Amino acid sequence: MTTHRELVAWSAAYCGRAAEAFGFEVDLSRVEWEVSTRAKRRAAAVKRPAVEDATVGTPRSWNGRVPTCTVSLTWAAFESFSRTEWTATLRHELVHVEQFQRFGTTDHGDRFERRASAVDAPVRVRRFADAAYVLSCTDCGQVVARRYRDCKLVRGHETYASSCCSAPLALDERT
Template sequence: MATVSDKSLPDPAAYSVSRPCTHEEFLAAAKVYARAVVRATALSVTVSDLSWTVSTRAKRRAGAVRHRNGEPESVSLAWRQFEHGGWSATASTVRHELIHVHLLNENNDPGHGPAFRQLAETLETTVHCQRFTDPEWWVHCEDCETRLARYRRSKLVANPAAYQCGNCGGDLRVDPGDPS
């Protein structure tokens, strides 16, 4: 795997876009910032080879890389994350997605394993994004502190008695909305 440079990252604020803006302006800022990150870190990513899109539906993920046969094809960024977290959160997501593209290019690795975690630390981004949309339901364990956010009506949400806590084996209950 190619070594990623230790040069300092570009300041996300220098590439920011503020609200209100169009999806096109948002994506233009994201691509310009992505190119600056690639230049500073020597990631094996060609930003212009990727299709960049905005997801207005995403509630759980801040971004995604779509790939076919190990070849990265597109990057999708969540509009809701930008609305709730601003440009700083989006810039972190851009760096996160660039790591996925780099690891796909280098060794067909789309996951969040050790190589990803090491690059996430180098690129000052997170492995998992912070919640930016409130879930429709919370699944709570009756015996331990486990709490799971759910955004869709799943089998677990519809019938929690058929399942048990993955941590302790306890009974589960489902509560609507607010986690408190």
């Protein structure tokens, strides 16, 4: 695949096959698709409207009209993942879609973990990009945080202390 349109078409078609093969209870006609070239930490995401008082485990009545959600695919993740890893990522996102359509919200809790295991999907998808900034404890060297962009923590790292040793943070810029 060489274009965003091809990635969306292939991924949506795969999700249709996976929904049938793994028994996902999803209405894919209520899913929109997009590609992100900006994301650095997430391989994909389900963007959804906030539903008041929604709780995973409490089914919602949508009165016949499930809200639309959007599956956002990250181009850089697609390029760095094997086909097997990419399809597992898509199944991970299908678990989110299934939870949202059933409960009005989604999370990575126990229900998610059980469902992800049943469909051979990871609970956490691996990082595909290196952080631009790595902060570590100056006493024990433990990595405390990774940041992909300049932020308050990066700019003022010397004013923060590690949670492991309460020591100052060292900044390693990898840009």
